[in-house]
Amino acid sequence: MSRLIQAIIGPRVPADELRSRPARYLTPTFMFMVARILLLVSVFFPYWHMELEAPQYPKGLYLTAYINHLSGDVREIDGLNHYIGMRPLGEAAKFERSVAVWAVIAMFLLVEGAAFVHTRWAVVLAIPAIAFPAGFLIDLYFWMRTFGLNLDPDAPLSSSVKPFVPTVLGEGGIGQFKTYADLGSGYWLAVAAAVLTIIGFIFHRRAYKPLFERMHREASAKGGAP
Amino acid sequence: MRISSSIRAAGRLAIVLALAGSVLGIFAESADAQEGRRRRTGQDARPIELTPEQVTQITKVANDRRLNSDDLIAAAKTFMPSGRHDEYVLFSSGGQCGQVFAIGVPSMRLLRSIAVFTPESWQGYGFAGDADPVTESLKINGYPVLWGDTHHPALSETKGDYDGEFLFIGDKANARVAVIDLRDWETKQIVKNPLTISDHGAAFVTPNTDYVIEGGQYATVLGYGYAPPEDYKKSYRGMVTLWKFDRAKGRFDVPNSFALELPPYWQDLADAGKNASDGFFFINSFNVEMATGGVEKGNPPFEAGASKRDMDYLHIIDWKKAEAAFKAGKAKPINGFPVLMLDTLIADGILYFAPEPKSPHGVDVTPNGQFMVVAGKLDPHVTVYSIEKIKAAIASGKRAGSDEYGVPILDFDSVVETQVELGLGPLHTQFDDKGYAYTSLFLDSAVARWTLGGEYAKLNPEQPWKLVTKTPVHYNIGHLCAAEGDTVSPDGRFLVSMSKWSVDRFLPTGPLLPQNFQLIDIAATGTAMPVIYDSPIGVGEPHYAQMIKADKLKTWLVYPEIGWNPHTQKLDPNAPKKGDEGVTRQGNKVLVKMTAVRSHFFPEHVEVNEGDEVTWRITAIETAQDATHGFCIGGYNINLSLEPGEYTEFRFIADRPGTYPFYCTEFCSALHLEMMGYFHVKPKTPVAAAQAIAPGTDSR
Numbered sequence: 001m002s003r004l005i006q007a008i009i010g011p012r013v014p015a016d017e018l019r020s021r022p023a024r025y026l027t028p029t030f031m032f033m034v035a036r037i038l039l040l041v042s043v044f045f046p047y048w049h050m051e052l053e054a055p056q057y058p059k060g061l062y063l064t065a066y067i068n069h070l071s072g073d074v075r076e077i078d079g080l081n082h083y084i085g086m087r088p089l090g091e092a093a094k095f096e097r098s099v100a101v102w103a104v105i106a107m108f109l110l111v112e113g114a115a116f117v118h119t120r121w122a123v124v125l126a127i128p129a130i131a132f133p134a135g136f137l138i139d140l141y142f143w144m145r146t147f148g149l150n151l152d153p154d155a156p157l158s159s160s161v162k163p164f165v166p167t168v169l170g171e172g173g174i175g176q177f178k179t180y181a182d183l184g185s186g187y188w189l190a191v192a193a194a195v196l197t198i199i200g201f202i203f204h205r206r207a208y209k210p211l212f213e214r215m216h217r218e219a220s221a222k223g224g225a226p
Numbered sequence: 227m228r229i230s231s232s233i234r235a236a237g238r239l240a241i242v243l244a245l246a247g248s249v250l251g252i253f254a255e256s257a258d259a260q261e262g263r264r265r266r267t268g269q270d271a272r273p274i275e276l277t278p279e280q281v282t283q284i285t286k287v288a289n290d291r292r293l294n295s296d297d298l299i300a301a302a303k304t305f306m307p308s309g310r311h312d313e314y315v316l317f318s319s320g321g322q323c324g325q326v327f328a329i330g331v332p333s334m335r336l337l338r339s340i341a342v343f344t345p346e347s348w349q350g351y352g353f354a355g356d357a358d359p360v361t362e363s364l365k366i367n368g369y370p371v372l373w374g375d376t377h378h379p380a381l382s383e384t385k386g387d388y389d390g391e392f393l394f395i396g397d398k399a400n401a402r403v404a405v406i407d408l409r410d411w412e413t414k415q416i417v418k419n420p421l422t423i424s425d426h427g428a429a430f431v432t433p434n435t436d437y438v439i440e441g442g443q444y445a446t447v448l449g450y451g452y453a454p455p456e457d458y459k460k461s462y463r464g465m466v467t468l469w470k471f472d473r474a475k476g477r478f479d480v481p482n483s484f485a486l487e488l489p490p491y492w493q494d495l496a497d498a499g500k501n502a503s504d505g506f507f508f509i510n511s512f513n514v515e516m517a518t519g520g521v522e523k524g525n526p527p528f529e530a531g532a533s534k535r536d537m538d539y540l541h542i543i544d545w546k547k548a549e550a551a552f553k554a555g556k557a558k559p560i561n562g563f564p565v566l567m568l569d570t571l572i573a574d575g576i577l578y579f580a581p582e583p584k585s586p587h588g589v590d591v592t593p594n595g596q597f598m599v600v601a602g603k604l605d606p607h608v609t610v611y612s613i614e615k616i617k618a619a620i621a622s623g624k625r626a627g628s629d630e631y632g633v634p635i636l637d638f639d640s641v642v643e644t645q646v647e648l649g650l651g652p653l654h655t656q657f658d659d660k661g662y663a664y665t666s667l668f669l670d671s672a673v674a675r676w677t678l679g680g681e682y683a684k685l686n687p688e689q690p691w692k693l694v695t696k697t698p699v700h701y702n703i704g705h706l707c708a709a710e711g712d713t714v715s716p717d718g719r720f721l722v723s724m725s726k727w728s729v730d731r732f733l734p735t736g737p738l739l740p741q742n743f744q745l746i747d748i749a750a751t752g753t754a755m756p757v758i759y760d761s762p763i764g765v766g767e768p769h770y771a772q773m774i775k776a777d778k779l780k781t782w783l784v785y786p787e788i789g790w791n792p793h794t795q796k797l798d799p800n801a802p803k804k805g806d807e808g809v810t811r812q813g814n815k816v817l818v819k820m821t822a823v824r825s826h827f828f829p830e831h832v833e834v835n836e837g838d839e840v841t842w843r844i845t846a847i848e849t850a851q852d853a854t855h856g857f858c859i860g861g862y863n864i865n866l867s868l869e870p871g872e873y874t875e876f877r878f879i880a881d882r883p884g885t886y887p888f889y890c891t892e893f894c895s896a897l898h899l900e901m902m903g904y905f906h907v908k909p910k911t912p913v914a915a916a917q918a919i920a921p922g923t924d925s926r
């Protein structure tokens with residue numbers, strides 16, 4: 001059992017080795033730490049915005065998506081959407097929003113774990129954090145598409161507005177509204193976390209590969225399986 | 227060991243992260259407000275330089291329209307590009323229309339009216355069925371009085387400066403005072419004076435709005451009593467009422483309000499002292515002759531009898547002493563309202579008179595509170611009183627005598643600072659920031675600019691207490707209003723002449739002509755003081771107005787919460803919420819719970835039986851600015867204005883059988899015409915049904 005654990009978490013750094021080359025071993029740990037913090041902090045920042053522009057809304061209407069809630073002129077946008085038969089925004093991605101914060105905490109802990117694992121298994125632990133930004137966008141697109149294509153056929157304006165896929169990024173339009181959508185600072189924090197994690201692995205590999213190989217050599221010298 | 231230390235490290239890290247997270251969370255709040263906001267193209271406010279082509283173009287337009295260069299400059303000073311907001315709001319009385327007008331300055335555009343003493347259907351004011359709180363508030367002794375004569379608006383003040391929270395206005399015809407809340411610009415309370423039928427000296431506020439002053443006018447028997455004119459001196463009395471204002475509640479605190487009995491002279495306008503004269507207020511009077519008219523019996527008419535003597539009395543009232551006397555229980559009830567009687571006023575040194583040139587109109591206190599300016603009306607001077615001299619005269623115990631009622635009269639020469647000759651018919655005075663006073667000259671049809679003395683003398687190049695210039699106005703100016711011109715810190719810049727006659731200024735509108743509000747640019751010193759805009763007011767005869775810097779107003783854009791009751795200024799627990807609409811019945815009582823949102827009412831059919839008592843509650847579940855709905859039931863005299871978030875309840879007896887479409891009376895959306903429903907009143911008998919559908923038949 002302990003051998004299996006050792007096989008997964010890999011070699012520990014000997015104390016004298018760490019003292020002689022601290023930067024080599026602390027760099028990946030530090031980068032993972034920063035990545036974790038960025039990811040956690042992103043929870044507080046918006047991931048995505050949409051602005052709707054129309055003559056009678058001179059200040060515009062805003063929709064802001066955090067990973068766990070929507071804010072902005074949700075009520076007004078829902079009110080307008082009822083004319084074309086779109087479901088209330090609050091019904092979209094309910095499950096995702098309810099688990100999002102826990103998922104981020106889990107990713108945080110996994111990346112923290114990755115710093116303690118000195119083998120290739122570390123990458124497996126970090127995969128969710130690395131894939132997270134792309135996953136967010138895919139999910140957003142899925143919901144926009146689902147909502148846009150499933151309009152209530154009995155809505156007041158259904159004869160003049162056909163089902164459509166709202167623009168997830170960039171400029172779009174519906175009726176007298178122009179829409180502008182872009183990614184928020186929270187999203188970019190998550191992207192930065194993913195990129196830092198990837199770079200962290202370059203340093204991770206540089207630091208621990210020699211140790212890992214030495215452990216192997218020593219193990220085979222002793223005649224035991226690694 | 228390593229593991230336990232890393233657990234500890236992780237624990238520390240978690241604390242640090244939690245702290246950082248909460249800090250960032252605060253940041254994120256503002257990020258949410260700012261992020262993703264596209265820059266909007268606003269008004270191009272960069273300095274311009276006209277090209278020769280543009281100069282040619284402007285010159286051509288001016289010549290085609292017969293405008294001279296002064297006209298072009300006046301237009302440039304007043305024109306508001308689309309979307310640009312005015313710098314000031316003029317709150318003007320509406321005279322006999324019973325409303326208040328809000329007008330933007332310098333554009334002079336009417337922003338809106340505020341219904342006060344007269345039902346007004348656009349605002350749904352007084353059209354909410356039986357037992358409508360508005361209709362109830364308009365009743366006097368149980369009888370509906372459906373109009374008022376609004377005269378003097380008063381903005382609430384803090385330390386003598388407008389604070390933009392409340393507006394008070396008096397109804398001269400019926401002696402009522404109203405409170406308007408400037409968060410939603412709606413009338414919240416109307417109090418009827420229990421002593422007198424009509425008044426004139428309302429409303430004026432003390433420097434911190436502790437009290438709103440309502441001065442009377444035509445003496446009567448206090449408490450709506452009766453006495454023949456022969457008993458005038460014995461039984462008729464004047465009065466002034468101090469309405470205690472509870473700012474937190476936004477209502478008058480009636481139990482802590484009281485009045486002062488005054489001799490039966492006709493008290494006129496009032497003004498509260500401030501700074502040097504804080505604690506006093508001043509009221510003019512006329513008809514100290516106590517003429518009782520009777521032109522039909524061969525007596526001199528009032529206009530002659532009440533102007534016989536050369537002097538009337540400026541009333542000097544120490545309201546802090548009056549308040550102390552009231553709190554000491556010295557008031558006597560008249561018609562259930564506490565009144566400090568004349569003997570108390572004299573004994574406690576609350577009331578003094580100072581002679582003033584006959585039949586004056588306005589008494590206006592300078593911003594520093596040192597001088598009281600009394601305009602002569604029938605005397606070409608303004609008479610300036612000094613508070614220092616008044617205080618010294620009171621303290622000295624020297625009296626020029628007393629009137630028939632024993633009120634001590636101060637010696638004219640010992641309290642007057644100076645007199646300034648301005649012209650014919652001086653009425654009211656306002657102030658600016660450059661040491662000038664402005665007085666309306668009714669007979670001259672002009673605004674006089676003159677210099678103040680004392681500490682004001684150094685603010686302008688002219689000699690103190692001198693007429694500087696007169697600007698003609700069109701015509702018969704009554705009140706005038708300078709920007710914050712009756713506060714402790716006037717702004718100067720703009721002055722509005724409230725001209726009573728417009729004669730030839732506008733296209734003829736039949737024999738009834740609009741008033742003319744003329745905007746005067748008072749920004750420069752000396753003789754430059756041009757009229758730069760004429761604005762017809764075709765809705766009533768305004769009297770006084772006050773002009774407040776627009777950024778002092780803390781106006782709500784929509785009601786703070788959905789289900790807001792403007793009568794209580796609170797969220798109403800009875801307001802129907804989305805999802806809990808419906809019609810329920812208990813015996814013959816029907817409760818309708820309805821919501822309104824673009825573009826439907828919910829429910830759309832309401833069925834009752836003839837004779838049912840209907841209680842109808844509607845919530846406008848809108849949050850967007852300007853998404854206002856109306857609600858009317860034709861034939862039942864019901865119309866509501868349902869502003870975003872507003873809740874209204876109305877009751878009525880469904881005594882007219884038939885099928886009544888109800889609909890939204892505001893063009894709220896593209897499907898506005900579809901925002902309707904049917905109110906079905908099932909007739910008791912088929913006969914009634916037949917009558918109900920027969921045109922021109924009264925089914926009742």
Ligand SMILES: [Cu+2]
Nearest residue numbers: 855890894901
């Ligand atoms: Cu409507």
